[in-house]
Amino acid sequence: xxxxxxxxxxxxxxxxxxxxxxxxxxxxxxxxxxxxxxxxxxxxxxxxxxxxxxxxxxxxxxxxxxxxxxxxxxxxxxxxxxxxxxxxxxxxxxxxxxxxxxxxxxxxxxxxxxxxxxxxxxxxxxxxxxxxxxxxxxxxxxxxxxxxxxxxxxxxxxxxxxxxxxxxxxxxxxxxxxxxxxxxxxxxxxxxxxxxxxxxxxxxxxxxxxxxxxxxxxxxxxxxxxxxxxxxxxxxxxxxxxxxxxxxxxxxxxxxxxxxxxxxxxxxxxxxxxxxxxxxxxxxxxxxxxxxxxxxxxxxxxxxxxxxxxxxxxxxxxxxxxxxxxxxxxxxxxxxxxxxxxxxxxxxxxxxxxxxxxxxxxxxxxxxxxxxxxxxxxxxxxxxxxxxxxxxxxxxxxxxxxxxxxxxxxxxxxxxxxxxxxxxxxxxxxxxxxxxxxxxxxxxxxxxxxxxxxxxxxxxxxxxxxxxxxxxxxxxxxxx
Numbered sequence: 438x439x440x441x442x443x444x445x446x447x448x449x450x451x452x453x454x455x456x457x458x459x460x461x462x463x464x465x466x467x468x469x470x471x472x473x474x475x476x477x478x479x480x481x482x483x484x485x486x487x488x489x490x491x492x493x494x495x496x497x498x499x500x501x502x503x504x505x506x507x508x509x510x511x512x513x514x515x516x517x518x519x520x521x522x523x524x525x526x527x528x529x530x531x532x533x534x535x536x537x538x539x540x541x542x543x544x545x546x547x548x549x550x551x552x553x554x555x556x557x558x559x560x561x562x563x564x565x566x567x568x569x570x571x572x573x574x575x576x577x578x579x580x581x582x583x584x585x586x587x588x589x590x591x592x593x594x595x596x597x598x599x600x601x602x603x604x605x606x607x608x609x610x611x612x613x614x615x616x617x618x619x620x621x622x623x624x625x626x627x628x629x630x631x632x633x634x635x636x637x638x639x640x641x642x643x644x645x646x647x648x649x650x651x652x653x654x655x656x657x658x659x660x661x662x663x664x665x666x667x668x669x670x671x672x673x674x675x676x677x678x679x680x681x682x683x684x685x686x687x688x689x690x691x692x693x694x695x696x697x698x699x700x701x702x703x704x705x706x707x708x709x710x711x712x713x714x715x716x717x718x719x720x721x722x723x724x725x726x727x728x729x730x731x732x733x734x735x736x737x738x739x740x741x742x743x744x745x746x747x748x749x750x751x752x753x754x755x756x757x758x759x760x761x762x763x764x765x766x767x768x769x770x771x772x773x774x775x776x777x778x779x780x781x782x783x784x785x786x787x788x789x790x791x792x793x794x795x796x797x798x799x800x801x802x803x804x805x806x807x808x809x810x811x812x813x814x815x816x817x818x819x820x821x822x823x824x825x826x827x828x829x830x831x832x833x834x835x836x837x838x839x840x841x842x843x844x845x846x847x848x849x850x851x852x853x854x855x856x857x858x859x860x861x862x863x864x865x866x867x868x869x870x871x872x873x874x875x876x877x878x879x880x881x882x883x884x885x886x887x888x889x890x891x892x893x894x895x896x897x898x899x900x901x902x903x904x905x906x907x908x909x910x911x912x913x914x915x916x917x
Contacts, residue, residue: 767790
């Protein structure tokens with residue numbers, strides 16, 4: 438190997454070759470993603486279709502939704518939220534003392550509520566609602582595939598052709614929020630002709646929109662602020678680098694302003710209905726449907742009485758948010774440690790680690806949340822065997838939990854199904870712990886994330902995991 442420095446011309450040629458390679462990957466990712474979405478729709482559509490009840494509910498839905506593993510929240514929520522009556526969400530809604538939503542209120546932030554309402558406009562039964570909603574959501578998955586392909590090359594096929602998209606694309610309304618998060622990464626990574634502050638503000642707006650869809654992109658605003666504050670990493674970090682305080686403040690204000698602008702009309706038009714979605718989530722308990730470590734790990738330590746149940750829920754309601762905040766603080770601290778070691782703050786990696794902490798410790802861990810995590814597995818160099826094990830554990834939840842519900846409801850022995858679910862819960866939890874640290878130290882699959890090719894093992898909190906962060910199995914970039 439030559440030790441001669443790489444010329445500007447050869448570096449430009451290498452980057453042009455990589456860009457062409459990624460453009461080709463993006464094209465094929467979109468095509469493959471379209472086929473995967475079709476499979477995802479056909480999977481859920483097995484539960485839908487005539488004959489229908491007078492309410493528009495498919496008669497077979499309640500019969501086969503668990504046994505055939507075709508349940509979706511989309512089809513389920515055709516009833517009970519005013520969707521079948523085409524009630525505009527939030528404005529006339531509310532929540533009862535025992536936690537039941539009324540009058541068009543839904544449990545999700547306002548933009549997801551609008552998607553739910555829009556998907557039902559031309560529907561008079563749950564099958565039409567599922568189909569129209571799939572048409573509404575699919576473009577967001579395709580755009581996500583394109584952006585990931587442009588940024589990460591063929592690693593984006595993990596999104597476009599992975600089992601999670603078949604299982605969860607049309608399980609709930611996740612595709613738009615994933616798209617907004619990936620779009621924020623894309624703005625920061627690909628649109629480098631604009632200043633860091635301008636990109637940071639645009640990304641913050643996208644994250645604010647994502648917050649109004651499913652909340653979780655809002656946690657990425659903090660690492661984005663720190664990234665803008667510290668500045669992008671040069672090849673050799675300057676001793677004279679200045680902190681961009683006004684840029685970081687602008688990022689925060691852009692995110693907050695976006696959230697306020699989107700939510701304010703709903704809060705003014707119908708405060709009770711708008712507030713009901715927040716109250717619903719506050720009242721939600723860790724139970725058998727939430728797939729969390731709390732139910733499977735902590736609940737057996739309490740007795741089965743009403744008092745024991747209340748004590749369990751009170752404890753989870755206290756320690757769950759505390760541990761989430763601790764995980765956020767740890768992620769930011771380790772990100773700053775990496776900045777001191779390399780000169781680059783890994784805001785994408787810190788965001789991914791924060792998401793891992795949230796998924797691990799939140800009292801609800803729905804199967805479709807895997808779609809939130811997949812972009813980080815695409816954008817950061819994580820070893821493929823780890824990803825494969827995580828997907829296996831995820832499938833144990835995404836498939837096994839419904840077979841478990843079917844066995845319980847049918848009176849059949851459920852030991853096998855329960856063990857599959859336990860494997861999924863604890864396997865997924867263990868991998869989230871690993872990913873938390875891997876994301877913080879993994880190099881990106883594309884330039885522009887502020888990652889340095891420097892030795893950092895001495896700062897790694899768990900040296901045994903240090904090698905995991907280096908993925909040597911990814912595709913070489915043409916021209917390299």
